[in-house]
Amino acid sequence: GAVVSQHPSRVICKSGTSVKIECRSLDFQATTMFWYRQFPKKSLMLMATSNEGSKATYEQGVEKDKFLINHASLTLSTLTVTSAHPEDSSFYICSASEALAGGPSTDTQYFGPGTRLTVL
Amino acid sequence: AQKITQTQPGMFVQEKEAVTLDCTYDTSDQSYGLFWYKQPSSGEMIFLIYQGSYDEQNATEGRYSLNFQKARKSANLVISASQLGDSAMYFCAFSGNTPLVFGKGTRLSVIA
Numbered sequence: 580g581a582v583v584s585q586h587p588s589r590v591i592c593k594s595g596t597s598v599k600i601e602c603r604s605l606d607f608q609a610t611t612m613f614w615y616r617q618f619p620k621k622s623l624m625l626m627a628t629s630n631e632g633s634k635a636t637y638e639q640g641v642e643k644d645k646f647l648i649n650h651a652s653l654t655l656s657t658l659t660v661t662s663a664h665p666e667d668s669s670f671y672i673c674s675a676s677e678a679l680a681g682g683p684s685t686d687t688q689y690f691g692p693g694t695r696l697t698v699l
Numbered sequence: 700a701q702k703i704t705q706t707q708p709g710m711f712v713q714e715k716e717a718v719t720l721d722c723t724y725d726t727s728d729q730s731y732g733l734f735w736y737k738q739p740s741s742g743e744m745i746f747l748i749y750q751g752s753y754d755e756q757n758a759t760e761g762r763y764s765l766n767f768q769k770a771r772k773s774a775n776l777v778i779s780a781s782q783l784g785d786s787a788m789y790f791c792a793f794s795g796n797t798p799l800v801f802g803k804g805t806r807l808s809v810i811a
Contacts, residue, residue, distance in 0.1 A: 581746075613799070617742075621803075622801045622802065622803045622804050623744075623790070623801045625798055625799070625800075628798055670742055672743075672744060674744070674799075686794070687734065687746055687749055688734075688746070688799055689746060690736070690743060690744035690745075690746070691743075692741070692742065692743040693743060693744075
């Protein structure tokens with residue numbers, strides 16, 4: 580159980596275009612989904628936290644107008660990189676957690692396989 | 700703010716031997732969780748093991764065990780009987796009243 584899918588796995592786009600990445604929890608309802616960015620040989624950097632049906636909470640320094648996050652259902656969250664530029668090229672990875680009785684500190688996050696974005 | 704530290708950027712271990720990956724954290728939260736994830740070269744993050752701050756026993760999952768020393772604020776991952784497929788990046792992560800915070804990771808290389 581606890582499978583998270585992410586689509587596409589790899590995308591190459593031209594500068595100025597927008598790219599949408601989907602994150603789905605396949606066998607559980609994800610009350611919270613998270614979007615991370617990872618640079619080569621670096622750790623994961625949290626971009627935003629999204630709860631189903633409400634606006635995403637962005638981390639400091641992350642442009643909410645550039646990285647649009649929608650969490651329309653308990654199994655789907657999308658990240659849209661708008662007007663992409665070469666510096667947006669990165670590995671984007673989502674995770675999902677199912678709220679448990681113990682509270683946030685016990686929620687295990689399950690990660691999708693990631694999306695490698697290359698902006699030309 | 701929570702801080703999590705992995706002091707070993709890289710580790711080598713002989714196949715079939717055990718290896719310990721270090722992780723320390725700094726927090727004033729009373730209730731928190733510690734996680735270890737494995738990231739192979741494919742990029743996916745694979746959940747390995749979880750330890751809650753109030754758990755009295757160290758967590759174990761197959762060949763993975765967590766050496767949790769609350770007073771020292773350390774949560775080291777022990778991998779027993781290393782296999783070649785264990786070669787990967789390993790991330791320690793902390794969850795308290797804030798979203799998951801990751802350490803910088805340790806690259807483990809298993810040698811035949």
